[in-house]
Amino acid sequence: MGPRHMETMKRTNAAGDRTLNPLVPGIYVPTICFFDPTTEDLDLSTVAKHAVRLAQAGVTGLTVHGSNGEAVHLSDDERSDVIRTTRKALNDAGFLSMPLMAGCSASSTRETIKRCQEAYRAGADCALVLTASYYHTLFTSDSVVEYFQDVADASPIPIVIYNYPPVAGGLDLDSDTLITLSKHPNIAGCKFTCGNTGKLNRVVAAQHQGASGSSDRSSAPSFLCFGGSGDFTLQTLIGGGDGIIGGIANLAPATCVRVEQLFRQGKMAEAQRTQEILARGDWAAIQSGVVGLKSAMMAHCGYGGYARKPLPRPTDDEQRMYAEQFQELVDFENSL
Known part of the structure; x- marks a missing residue:
């Protein structure tokens, strides 16, 4: 696998048969997956509609099959259907160059590679990969590094490390x-859902460290560092991070984009005020997860539906509560 050519802003996969949209700094949305409320079959028309809505709000890219996308509830065929549907919807709406990331995690190296290959064939530009963890008590000190390196060696698309300890047996990279993994030419970045901004800062600094020991920030790094939720978007950017991959952007994409824009413009006081609103809204999403976020979307956006079982359907009282918890953020979003 050859190195990425960031200066050309394009990358051809190992097979040489498709030019991939590059991963670039910005706001990425780990999209919700939608289902028929009666049959729980995929609702691909809403998947497509939602993707276009987010793109039109100005986000940088989309991520399917994350935690908010209920990846663990989908078959391999359904995963491919969602990727194809999302890519086609973006292309048809004129967003041909928007990066599309797909969750490709599995418990074995072999299955993770297979999912990366399937994601590539379905139209994904890069893969988001959790730390394999089912047998982590039997791992050696090198097992995690070897896992990501082996997947990256074989994947036809770049991979982004998904550091999310609560769903990875507590493993926190x-x-x-x-920094070791960032040196692999086919590992493009990390999503820091661990929320550790000190760790993120150290990894960012390593990307700019020149061979002479001096810090070189004259060019964009080939390994991008993303905050894992909207509640620390500004903190990520201040620390040198490249943006976020945050689920709250399903409900408030323009607000997330606004925080980044204000930061880039040097309007820090306004950025901080916007971040405060975003953080309060994201706390509701963190507490209620995809169940509450979908309910809030139904109340405020007119679509959202329910998660697949065994996740519960919120009661009438819970639906009213979720609508109220997100009201401030939705009002701000609608003012933009």
């Missing part, structure tokens, strides 16, 4: 491990 430290900065030394991430």
Whole structure:
């Protein structure tokens, strides 16, 4: 697998048969997956509509099959259907160059590679990969690094490390491990859902460290560092991070984009005020997860529906509560 050519802003996969949209700094949305409320079959028309709505709000890219996308509830065929539907919807709406990331995690190296290959064939530009963890008590000190390196060696698309300890058996990759992995030419970045901004800062600094030991920030790094939720968007950017991959952007994409824009413009006081609103809204999403976020979307956007079982359907009282918890953020979003 050859190195990425960031200066050309394009990348051809190993097979040489498709030019991939590059991963670039910005706001990425780990999209919700939608289902028929009666049959729980995929609602691909809403998947497509939602993707276009987010793109039109100005986000940088989309991520399917994350935690908010209920990846663990989907078959492999359904995963491919969602990727194809999302890519086609974006292309048809004129967003041909928008990066599309797909969650490709599995418990074995072999299955993860297979999912990366399937994601590529369905139209994804890069893969989001959790740390394999089912047998983590039997791992050696090198197992995690070897896992990501082996997947990256074989994947036809770049991979982004998904550091999310609560769903990875408590495994939390430290900065030394991430810096080591960042040197692989087919590992494009990390999503820091661990929320550790100190760790993120150390990894960012390593990307700019020149061979002479001096810090070089004259060019964009080939390994991008993303905050894992909207509640620390501004903190991520201040620390040198490249943006976020945050689920709250399903409900408030323009607000997330606005925080980044204000930061880039040097309007820090306004950026901080916007971040405060975003953080309060994201706390409701963090507490209620995809169940509450879908309910809030139904109340405020007119679509959203329910998660697949065994996730519960919110009661009438819970639906009213979720609508109220997100009201401030939705009002701000609608003012933009």
